[in-house]
Amino acid sequence: MSKITTVGIVGAGTMGNGIAQACAVNGLNxxxxxxxxxxxxxxxxxxxxxxxxxxxxxxxxxxxxxxALARIKGSTQYDDLKVAQLVIxxxxxxxxxxxxxxxxxxxxxxxxxLIATNTSSISITQxxxxxxxxDRFIGMHFFNPVPMMALVEIIRGLQTSDATHDSxxxxxxxxxxxxxxxxxxxxxxxxxxxxxxxxxAFFVLAEGLASAEDIDxxxxxxxxxxxxxxxxxxxxxxxxxxxxxxxxxAEFNDSKYRPCPLLKEMVAAGxxxxxxxxxxxxx
Numbered sequence: 001m002s003k004i005t006t007v008g009i010v011g012a013g014t015m016g017n018g019i020a021q022a023c024a025v026n027g028l029n030x031x032x033x034x035x036x037x038x039x040x041x042x043x044x045x046x047x048x049x050x051x052x053x054x055x056x057x058x059x060x061x062x063x064x065x066x067x068a069l070a071r072i073k074g075s076t077q078y079d080d081l082k083v084a085q086l087v088i089x090x091x092x093x094x095x096x097x098x099x100x101x102x103x104x105x106x107x108x109x110x111x112x113x114l115i116a117t118n119t120s121s122i123s124i125t126q127x128x129x130x131x132x133x134x135d136r137f138i139g140m141h142f143f144n145p146v147p148m149m150a151l152v153e154i155i156r157g158l159q160t161s162d163a164t165h166d167s168x169x170x171x172x173x174x175x176x177x178x179x180x181x182x183x184x185x186x187x188x189x190x191x192x193x194x195x196x197x198x199x200x201a202f203f204v205l206a207e208g209l210a211s212a213e214d215i216d217x218x219x220x221x222x223x224x225x226x227x228x229x230x231x232x233x234x235x236x237x238x239x240x241x242x243x244x245x246x247x248x249x250a251e252f253n254d255s256k257y258r259p260c261p262l263l264k265e266m267v268a269a270g271x272x273x274x275x276x277x278x279x280x281x282x283x
Contacts, residue, residue, distance in 0.1 A: 002112070004171050005029060008084035010101055012043025012074065015118055016090035018146025021047045022175045024068040025060070025147075031073050031080050040074035047072065050147055078108055086171065088140060090118040098122060099130050106131040114164055116140040120191060121247060124157035124184040134159035138168050141188060142177075152177045153188050186251040187244065195244045198236075201229035202260035205280070212280050230280040233263075234273035238280075242267050 007023045009016050012034040020032045020043070034040045051065040060068075073080065081087050087109060089101050098117060105115055114136045117127055128137035139155030152172045156165055165181065172179035182188045187195065201215055210218065216228020233241050242264060248257035266272075266279070273279030 002085055004085045004114075004167060004174075006031065006084045007171075008081035008087035009033065009090055010078075010081075010087065010105070011090035011092075012039050013090070013092075014046075014144060015142060015146060017043035017046045018050075018144065019088055019090060019118065019142055020072050021050055021068070021147050022142075022177070024071040025051075025064070026175050027071075028174070029071050029073075029083075031075060031084060033075050033078060033081060035076065037076055040076060044069075044072065044074050054147075078104060081105070082109060084109075084113065086114045086116060086168070088116045088118055093119060093121060095122055098127060102127060102131055106133060112136070114138065114167060116168060118142055121187065121244065123186075124155045125159065128157040128159050135161040136164050138164050139182075139184070139188075140168060140172070141190075143190075150176075150178045151190070152179045153182050153190060154179045155182045155184055155188055157184050186248055191244060192248075195241055196248070196257065198229045198233045198241050199245050199257075199260050199263060201233070202263045205230065206260060206262035234279035234281055234283075236273070237275060238263060238272050239267050 006029040009020050009030060009032045012032050016032060020030045023030045032040065032043060034043065048069060051060065051068060054060045055062060055065060087105055089098060089105070091097055091101055102115065111133065115131060115133065116138050117124065118140055120141055124139040128134035131137055134157065137157060138160050141153035141155060143149035143151050154165065154168055154172060169179050169181065180189065186192070204210065204215055205212055212230045216230050219225050219228050242259050245257060245259040249259065270276060271278045274283050277283050
């Protein structure tokens with residue numbers, strides 16, 4: 001397996017440009033591709049602004065910023081990804097879209113090139129199967145905001161080879177991240193534990209055991225969480241939390257994953273959290 005010196009990224013949005021920044025700051029060359037030049041330029045501008053904040057905090061110098069930006073090439077052409085040893089697909093969380101992109105990449109890239117997907121919920125085994133390189137396919141689930149969050153879940157599909165896993169694990173360490181290795185299953189590790197906890201907080205709220213404020217204070221002070229589960233649900237979006245619980249319920253066929261009726265009702269009412277100005281709390 002050749003050393004990874006150039007990383008291709010499909011998608012210049014929040015996750016894509018965050019991954020690009022993490023790679024470029026740590027000395028890797030990056031090719032970041034999106035469908036329109038406007039999307040590419042917006043992604044590059046986001047990276048530049050993020051690096052400016054790090055200069056203000058005296059974490060990096062102006063020279064570091066210039067060097068990092070010089071390592072990122074923005075493009076609308078998939079052909080430009082051919083120079084990469086690893087291409088990370090960071091498009092929207094949509095199965096059909098991801099399959100379309102992965103088939104396109106598979107037909108274009110050299111046979112030895114690794115492909116990773118930055119998904120938080122879609123089966124790695126299922127995505128690997130649509131490519132002709134399922135042993136060289138893996139999940140890299142970065143957390144938002146990518147430049148600040150240390151964790152990367154490295155998810156092995158049923159087909160992923162040890163060599164692929166070891167290359168991507170080494171890359172995550174090079175990016176200054178802390179990787180954890182996970183087998184493919186709905187929600188992987190973090191969201192599998194996190195979202196049912198949020199769902200349980202809604203059951204506790206619905207049963208009137210305590211007020212929303214007291215539930216959140218209990219988890220912050222009793223479990224050392226930086227934010228309570230109900231406030232976190234408002235941040236994530238109640239509709240997103242419900243969608244994830246519905247996936248677990250369907251995939252595991254286990255009643256312990258049934259979504260709380262109060263959560264379903266609040267979503268039906270349009271109380272989706274911060275983005276609508278009202279969720280468990282008002283904003």
